[in-house]
Amino acid sequence: MNHGLGRRDFLKLAGLLPIGFVAPPLVKKLGAASLLQGERKNVLVILFDSFSASNISLHGYGRKTTPNLDKLARRATVYFNHYAGGNYTTPGTASLLTMTHPWSHRAFRFAAEVVESYMDKNVFRAFEDYHRIGYTHNPLANILLSQFQRNIDEHVPMEKLFISDDGLIRDLFAKDEDIATVSWSREMKRSEYGYSYSLFLSRLYEKYKERKLASYKERYPNGLPNTNGGNYYALEEGIDWLMDEITEFPQPFFAYVHYHPPHFPYKPRIEFNNIFVNDLWKPLNKPDDLFTEENSYETLAKARAYYDESILNVDSEFGRLFDRLESSGILENTWVVLTSDHGEMQERGISGHVTPTLYQPIVRVPLMIFEPGQLTGREVHTPTSAVDLMTTLLHVTGHDIPAWSEGSILPPYAPPSDSEVFTVQARRNNVELPLTEATIMQVSGKYKLIYYLGYEQIGGAGERWQLFDIEADPEELNDISTTKKDTASELLEKLKFKLKEVNKPFQGG
Ligand SMILES: [Zn+2]
Incomplete structure (x- = not known):
């Protein structure tokens, strides 16, 4: 895994530098990037939605959450x-x-x-x-x-x-992505609510989906989290x-x-x-x-x-x-x-x-700010x-x-x-x-x-x-x-x- 700066990124960064600045030919480490940026x-x-400060042990809650x-x-x-x-x-x-x-x-x-x-x-x-x-x-x-x-x-x-956003779904339903997405979510709901709409699904897609769903069932035995819809x-x-x-x-x-x-x-x-x-x-x-x-x-x-x-x-x-x-x-x-x-x-x-x-x-929510390189609380x-x-x-x-x-x-x-x-x-x-x-x-x-x-x-x-x-x-x-x-x-x-x-x-x- 390359954790360094990509060429495109480096060029973008270099574009911000004053004229006449001689950039090193390769910038591999983020430390160097930081130096350039001053x-x-x-x-x-990072925001986690509906995260109450009242329920976190850091603020004294009774459970170690x-x-x-x-x-x-x-x-x-x-x-x-x-x-x-x-x-x-x-x-x-x-x-x-x-x-x-x-x-x-x-x-x-x-x-x-x-x-x-x-x-x-x-x-x-x-x-x-x-x-x-x-x-x-x-x-x-x-x-x-x-x-x-x-x-x-x-x-x-x-x-x-x-x-539901999956390359395969898009390939299969390239012209009708809405149908694919709707079908997908309805199929997912079948297991929870006992109904199904699978008129639009091909057999290939069914097979693929079953396998994919099965892999989540192990990780999420009570169902996958979702944004209501x-x-x-x-x-x-x-x-x-x-x-x-x-x-x-x-x-x-x-x-x-x-x-x-x-x-x-x-x-x-x-x-x-x-x-x-x-x-x-x-x-x-x-x-x-x-x-x-x-x-x-x-x-x-x-x-x-x-x-x-x-x-x-x-x-x-x-x-x-x-x-x-x-x-x-x-x-x-x-x-x-x-x-x-x-x-x-x-x-x-x-x-x-x-x-x-x-x-x-x-109304009370967590806020933690980590300053660059901060080591004390x-x-x-x-x-x-x-x-x-x-x-x-x-x-x-x-x-x-x-x-x-x-x-x-x-x-x-x-x-x-x-x-x-x-x-x-x-x-x-x-x-x-x-x-x-x-x-x-x-x-x-x-x-x-x-x-x-x-x-x-x-x-x-x-x-x-x-x-x-x-x-x-x-x-x-x-x-x-x-x-x-x-x-x-x-x-x-x-x-x-x-x-x-x-x-x-x-x-x-
Ligand atoms: Zn919210």
């Missing part, structure tokens, strides 16, 4: 109070990539794009002097990557890492793909790779199956929320165990990727980041993340936001921070910011109107305010709020909005001021 280090952002991250934390800056911009893929990913809150980019409805005025306000544009690569397993995130495509040098097609994938293949490709990316690169696990359906590989489902650890039994979906404690505990097993799978694959980044020398000249677009919740009667509530398991406990991440990566690679960014530079690269951290849920709100049905979370120091506006459950035009001291009560068991009235009204006033400000451009729209 401070222009690569950036690799992240043995690899626990170990790698000694070489990373770990953010213990890092918050997503939204509560599901569309707003969460859009906030990450645009460095703005959902009330600005307006991608808060299901499968939305950002508004037109934000199309070019994205991190890919800001890294325009880098080779920019974007990939996601998640169709909702892919809508955004497609929207930002003109600022991405290589937008890798989502299907690239789906099992039948896009089946195996995480290890996605990691293998990146490990193979990354040494060939023209440098310096900015790569955003967004994997679907540990997102539902929780279908970990065989070695992670049933690790937690029958263990003795019991999750806290929290009272049902006003927005309960009426799942029982037992149902939620079981879903949580499968989710935790998916996290264990993710942790193992990230560990494998990290080892490879290290042995190939990439780590020496690359900022590597692990994060998520939002979390996941299995408590208070609620399962998943599409809910008006914004409790910690849904650092911990950051101040509250930080998804809109800060790309802002910081631009800063540390010597780029200007675009004026539209709503993020701050993260500590330790700047002193901690004292601005509030926000997460916004506005899934049913009109994009062109002020927020009238929404949930807004505001974290100020140790206090967290959750403000609900306009939901039927609170009387339509009504409002409701909760206040938690997340330092003393990280599980959010005591709503102190009535016992700490002064704090609550002070924070509420701030939040409403902000809301008024962000709603202003949409007034009378």
Whole structure:
């Protein structure tokens, strides 16, 4: 395996050098490439979808879900109070990539794009002097990557890492790929739901497919993970793909790779199956929320165990990727980041993340930044936001921070910011109107305010709020909005001021 720089890459790199610079005839090692680049280090952002910080042992969870991250934390800056911009893929990913809150980019409805005025306000544009690569397993995130495509040098097609995307299928159904893909996914579903549509499949294809499926059945006895619509994938293949490709990316690169696990359906590989489902650890039994979906404690505990097993799978694959980044020398000249677009919740009667509530398991996500060559660990406990991440990566690679960014530079690269951290849920709100049905979370120091506006459950035009001291009560068991009235009204006033400000451009729209 050649871990050096390809000729094409070298030429691209050399093109960036001042005239008169005499390049060595061969550059074999990435160390040399790094020298040529000066401070222009690569950036690799790895996102695992729906990865809650509440369920990882690195942050004190009761199950050992992240043995690899626990170990790698000694070489990373770990953010213990890092918050997503939204509560599901569309707003969460859009906030990450645009460095703005959902009330600005307006991608808060299901499968939305950002508004037109934000199309070019994205991190890919800001890294325009880098080779920019974007990939996601998640169709909702892919809508955004497609929207930002003109600022991405290589937008890798989502299907690239789906099992249904296979050369043979394309050869067999060259003129009708849709049929091939649909048939494939329906055939896969047959085993799960007991129906089949195989009218279009040739016998050759059937044979081939049976063999291929059989090989996955051993690795995935409970079925393959998929992105709901039948896009089946195996995480290890996605990691293998990146490990193979990354040494060939023209440098310096900015790569955003967004994997679907540990997102539902929780279908970990065989070695992670049933690790937690029958263990003795019991999750806290929290009272049902006003927005309960009426799942029982037992149902939620079981879903949580499968989710935790998916996290264990993710942790193992990230560990494998990290080892490879290290042995190939990439780590020496690359900022590597692990994060998520939002979390996941299995408590208070609620399962998943599409809910008006914004409790910690849904909004608090992992963030680990591995500086090039970093060998000691650092911990950051101040509250930080998804809109800060790309802002910081631009800063540390010597780029200007675009004026539209709503993020701050993260500590330790700047002193901690004292601005509030926000997460916004506005899934049913009109994009062109002020927020009238929404949930807004505001974290100020140790206090967290959750403000609900306009939901039927609170009387339509009504409002409701909760206040938690997340330092003393990280599980959010005591709503102190009535016992700490002064704090609550002070924070509420701030939040409403902000809301008024962000709603202003949409007034009378
Ligand atoms: Zn997501």
